[in-house]
Amino acid sequence: MPTRATKRGAARTRLERDCDVLVCGASFAGLAVARELRASGARVLVIDRYELGERQTSACAMPTVWMQALGVMSSLRQSFDELVVHTPFASARWSLPWTFSTFDYRELCALLWDQADDGQVELHTATVRGRDGDTVHTDRGPITAPLIVDALGWRRVLSNGRTIQPPNARLSRGLEVHPPGKGSEMELWIDESYIRAGYSWNFPARDELRVGVGSFWPSHHVKEPTVRLARELELEPVGYQGNWIPHQLRAAVEDGVFFVGDSAGHCLPLTAEGIRTALYFGLAAGRELRAVVARGRDREQALRRYGAFSDSHARKFRWLLSAQRLVGLLTPSRAVTAAVRCVERERLARWAFNHYLAIAPPSFAAAPAAPSAARARVLASAAG
Numbered sequence: 151m152p153t154r155a156t157k158r159g160a161a162r163t164r165l166e167r168d169c170d171v172l173v174c175g176a177s178f179a180g181l182a183v184a185r186e187l188r189a190s191g192a193r194v195l196v197i198d199r200y201e202l203g204e205r206q207t208s209a210c211a212m213p214t215v216w217m218q219a220l221g222v223m224s225s226l227r228q229s230f231d232e233l234v235v236h237t238p239f240a241s242a243r244w245s246l247p248w249t250f251s252t253f254d255y256r257e258l259c260a261l262l263w264d265q266a267d268d269g270q271v272e273l274h275t276a277t278v279r280g281r282d283g284d285t286v287h288t289d290r291g292p293i294t295a296p297l298i299v300d301a302l303g304w305r306r307v308l309s310n311g312r313t314i315q316p317p318n319a320r321l322s323r324g325l326e327v328h329p330p331g332k333g334s335e336m337e338l339w340i341d342e343s344y345i346r347a348g349y350s351w352n353f354p355a356r357d358e359l360r361v362g363v364g365s366f367w368p369s370h371h372v373k374e375p376t377v378r379l380a381r382e383l384e385l386e387p388v389g390y391q392g393n394w395i396p397h398q399l400r401a402a403v404e405d406g407v408f409f410v411g412d413s414a415g416h417c418l419p420l421t422a423e424g425i426r427t428a429l430y431f432g433l434a435a436g437r438e439l440r441a442v443v444a445r446g447r448d449r450e451q452a453l454r455r456y457g458a459f460s461d462s463h464a465r466k467f468r469w470l471l472s473a474q475r476l477v478g479l480l481t482p483s484r485a486v487t488a489a490v491r492c493v494e495r496e497r498l499a500r501w502a503f504n505h506y507l508a509i510a511p512p513s514f515a516a517a518p519a520a521p522s523a524a525r526a527r528v529l530a531s532a533a534g
Contacts, residue, residue, distance in 0.1 A: 162275075162289070162290060163290070164290055164291045165197075165274055165276055165288065165291055165293065166291060167195055167272065167274075167293060168293065168294045168295065169192075169193040169194060169195040169272075169293070169295045170192040170193045170194065170296065170297060170443055171187060171192050171193070171194045171195070171295060171297040171298075171299070171439055171443065172195050172197070172286060172293055172295035172297070172298045172299065173194065173195070173196040173197070173299045173301060174197055174198075174278050174286060174298070174299060174300055174301060174302050174307070174308065175196075175198055175299070175300065175301030175302040175303065175410075175411070175413075176196050176197070176198035176200075176202055176259070176273060176301075177198070177259070177301070177303075177411070177428070178262075178411060178424075178425050178428035178429050178432065179301035179410040179411030179412075179413075179416070179428040179429070179431065179432040179435075180196055180198070180299065180301035180410070180411075180432065181196075181259060181262040181263060181266060181432070182262070182410075182428070182429045182430075182431075182432025182433045182435075182436060183299050183301065183408075183410060183432045183433075183435050183436040183439065184196050184262075184263075184266035184271055184436070185262055185265045185266045185432075185433070185436065186432075186433055186435075186436025186437050186439070186440055187266070187271065187436055187439060187440055187443070188265065188266050188267075188268045188271065189268050189270075190270075190440050190443050190444045191270070191443065191444060192270065192439075192440075192443035192444070193270060194266075194270060194271040194272070195271075195272050195274065195293065195295070196266075196271065196272065196273045196274075197273075197274050197275070197276040197278065197288065197293070198273075198275060198276075199275065199276070199277045199278070200275065201275060202256075202259050202260065202263055202273060203255055203256030203257070203258075203259035203260060204256075206255040206256075206391055207391055207392070207393040208324070208391075208393065208424070208425065209252070209326060209351065209353045209360045209362065210252060210253050210254070210255045210258075210355070210360070210425070211250055211251060211252045211253065211353055211360075211425075212250070212251065212253070212423070212425045212426045212429075213248055213249070213250055213251075213426065213507060213512065214226070214229055214248065214249040214250065214251040215248055215249075215507075215512040216426055216429065216512045216515060217251060217253065218512070219512040219513070219515035219516040220261075220262070220265075220429070220515050221261070221265065222253070222258050222261040222262065224257065224261065225253040225254045225257035225258040225261055226251050226252075226253050227251070227252045227253055227254055227355040227356040228251065228252050228354050228355055228356050229249045229250070229251040230246070230249060230250050230251070230335070230336040231245065231246050231249045232244060232245055232246060232335070232336070233246060233250070233336050233337075233338065234335050234336065234337045234338070235337075235338045235339075235340065235490050235493075236337065236338065236339045236340070236341065237339075237340050237341060237482075237486055237487040237490055238341050238342070238343065238482055238487075239484055239487040240487050240490070240491060242490045242491050242493065242494045243494060244493050244494060244499050245494075245496050245499055245500075246499070246503055247499070247500045247503050247504055248503070248504075248507060250336060252353050252354065252355035252356075252360065253355075254355075274290075276288040276289060276290045276293075277289040277290075278302060278307050278308070279307075280307070280308070281298070281307075281308045281310075281407070283406075284296055284298065284406070286298060286308065296449065297408075297439055297442060297443070297449065298406070298407045298408070299407070299408045299409075299410055299435060299439070300407055300408070300409045300410070300413045301409075301410045301411050301413060301428075301432065302413055303393075303411070303412045303413060304321060304394050304395070304396045304412045304413065304415075305413075306400070306409065306413045307413075308407050308409075308413075309404055309405075309407075309409070309413075310404070310405060311404065316368045316394050317368035317369040318368075319368065319394075320396070320397060320398045321368050321394045321395060321396055321397065322348065322364055322365060322367075322368065322394070322395040322396075322397050322422055323364065323365050323368050323370075323372055323392070323393075323394055323395065324362055324363070324364035324365075324372065324392055324393060324395055324422065325362055325363060325364075325372045325373055325376045325390065325391070325392035326351075326360050326361055326362025326363075326376065326390075326391060326392065327360075327361050327362065327377070327380050327385075327387040327388060327389055327390055328358050328359070328360055328361075328388065328389030328391070329358065329359055329361065329380060329385040329386050329387065329388050329389065330357060330358050330359075331354075331357075331358065331359045331385060332354060332356070332357065332359075333352065333354030333359055334354065335352075335354070336352070336353055336354070337351065337352040338350070338351050339351070339379070340477070340481060340486055340490065341481075341482070342481055342482040343375075344363055344375040344378070344379055345363050345364070345365050345370060345375055346365075346367070346370060346478075346481065347365060347366040347367050347370070347477070347478030347479075347481060348363065348364045348365040348366045348367070348370070348372075348478075349363075349364060350362065350363045350364070350375065350376075350379050351363075351364075352379075352383065358389075359383075359385060361376065361379055361380045361383065361385060361387075362376055362379075362392075363375045363376045363379060364395070364422055366397070366474055366475075366477075366478050367478070368394070372392070395412075395417055395422050395424065396412050396415040396416075396417050396424075397415070397417060397419040397422070397471060397474065398415050398419070398467070398471060399414065399415040399416070399460070399461075399463070399464055399467045400413075400414050400415040401414070401457070402414040402416075402431070402435075402456060402457050402459075402460035402461070403453045403454075403456060403457040403460075406449070406453065408435045408438075408439070408453065408456055410428070410431050410432050410435045411424070411427075411428035411431065411432060412424060412428065414431065414460060415467075416428055416430075416431045416460070418467070418470055418509065419467060419470040419471035419473070419474040420470045420471070420473045420474040420477065421470070421506075426510050427509075427510050429510075429515065430510035430514055430515070431459075431460060431510075433514060433515060434456060434459050434460075434514075435456050438452040438453075438455055438456045439452065463509065466509050
């Protein structure tokens with residue numbers, strides 16, 4: 151498990167800060183929000199239970215074009231232009247129309263923070279316990295802000311709605327180990343000998359291999375098959391990490407709060423890819439917040455716009471969820487193997503993966519942030 155660096159005991163002093171925007175959660179979604187608020191003129195406070203980049207919970211991979219668009223390529227560990235998929239009956243090699251890359255979590259978080267940190271944005275460790283209106287309660291005291299973001303993950307801590315609790319919740323579960331080693335192929339297994347409904351993986355990341363098992367059914371345990379897969383690959387199962395993974399969209403706005411990433415179910419069903427979508431929806435929320443603090447847009451209007459933006463993706467999420475359920479029902483079968491072999495056709499692979507990338511396109515990350523109110527006045531004056 152990762153070494154915990156978060157301040158404890160006497161070092162955990164009272165945090166007496168009020169701010170314009172409070173971002174709860176400092177992983178992909180929260181950092182994307184903060185990035186969009188740079189130079190907005192707003193006092194932004196980002197809080198997380200852990201130190202920046204302290205707690206990795208996924209295989210940490212995404213389309214390379216997204217890393218390029220975000221300017222975080224120095225965190226890259228290894229890139230792949232093919233995906234090898236194994237079933238009990240055959241293996242297939244899919245040619246990707248764009249590369250997929252593993253990266254270092256701590257380094258990528260630091261790079262995103264460097265893009266957000268302009269002297270107006272503060273980052274502190276604090277555990278969020280709940281919320282009353284515009285006040286968020288933490289273990290370091292209450293923090294009040296008119297604009298609040300929940301990027302804390304699937305628990306949806308700042309919601310006043312019904313609590314979801316695994317295994318009786320619409321969540322997938324995943325576990326992986328990080329043994330040292332090298333590899334040249336990104337591999338997936340759709341094989342009931344490891345998991346009945348789900349898949350297993352091996353993602354090389356330069357000097358380590360990220361080997362794991364994910365289950366679409368939260369009641370199915372994944373530790374034993376993860377250990378077994380690692381040992382069948384002649385690897386020692388060390389460096390455990392895991393998490394629950396939402397696979398259904400939830401409301402992106404509730405009672406004046408912006409929910410981003412896993413807290414809004416912004417994780418793609420079937421593939422369980424949640425990093426790219428956390429960044430994507432985080433950028434969208436950040437731009438709506440920027441319109442409030444820098445251009446005077448009404449908060450309720452920003453909430454409506456962001457909620458509508460999230461809802462506009464519902465059909466694609468539902469389609470992927472239907473495919474996830476179908477795979478769960480058909481595994482094991484030769485029908486799954488036949489489908490896997492079909493994607494070896496380059497034309498079909500290009501069509502499928504480009505449509506998949508378009509759910510959260512990298513062009514969205516490259517879009518420039520709106521200027522702050524002060525800079526907008528300068529630009530308007532210069533234009534005149």
